[in-house]
Amino acid sequence: MGPGHPECPERLDAIEDRLLITGLGDALERYEAPEAALADIELAHGRLHIASLRGLTDWLREEVEAGGPSHTQVDPDTSINVHTWKAALRSAGAALAATDAVMAGEISNAFCAVRPPGHHACRDKAMGFCFFNNVAIAAKYALQRYNLQRVAVIDFDVHHGNGTEDILAGDDRALMVSFFQHPFFPYSGDQNPASNMLNVPVAAYTRGMDVREIIEMTWMPRLEAFEPEMIFISAGFDAHREDDMGQLGLVEQDYAWITHRIVDVARRFSKGRIVSCLEGGYMPSALARSVEAHLRVLADL
């Protein structure tokens, strides 16, 4: 994204470091992320959006070769460099490969430590550091490729997953549940645009205990009634108390608790099948500790 931008490579370095020093990394099976096929990206995005990102990349490459700037803005918060296109394809490809591995029974669940994130990417628009909607692509792919009837998307990022909503609203094979700080970027989600969306806006400075109660009262009955065959998580950790991007008060134990509740639903209805994809989380130390808490529950360690 360019120097000084919060969506930076150090985020993934912090996660890697944490896995190394805790020894947790040794207990996990690792997969490299392949590039997604464009036909799979098209399950969630319009061809024009895909072509424009590729075209912008080609244009930027020529500019860079001619001595021009290394980045170009897509929106005021979001820019690309010449590597963004491939990174975005591999980020979506990670979610797809994870879906394949989980559906094949090779692994029961997966966490995709990916950048760029995806949940603000709309069908026809990149925004909010996101280009392709990794989770929405994988959810649509699971429905099509594996002929599933019901998939759930659970989004616990501090920001509303407006892109995922844009892509999945009205598709009754998917249920999306989320909580997010409101009013706050992207200033959507105060209403449910379709019956398969459960948006729970929460005020700034809400603490983890209150969020847990909200989840118990709102998400759980909907998830249990829906009986998802597979669960996708938009795992943003920017609702952490130490993360200055938002003003919510979650801590590692809250992420562990939320993950336990999701694993519980997955065990009862989904044969344990979960694919979790990193979204936000901009304080590297808090991000890394929160991912560790999330992974320990997913991996039952």
Ligand SMILES: [Zn+2]
């Ligand atoms: Zn976020």
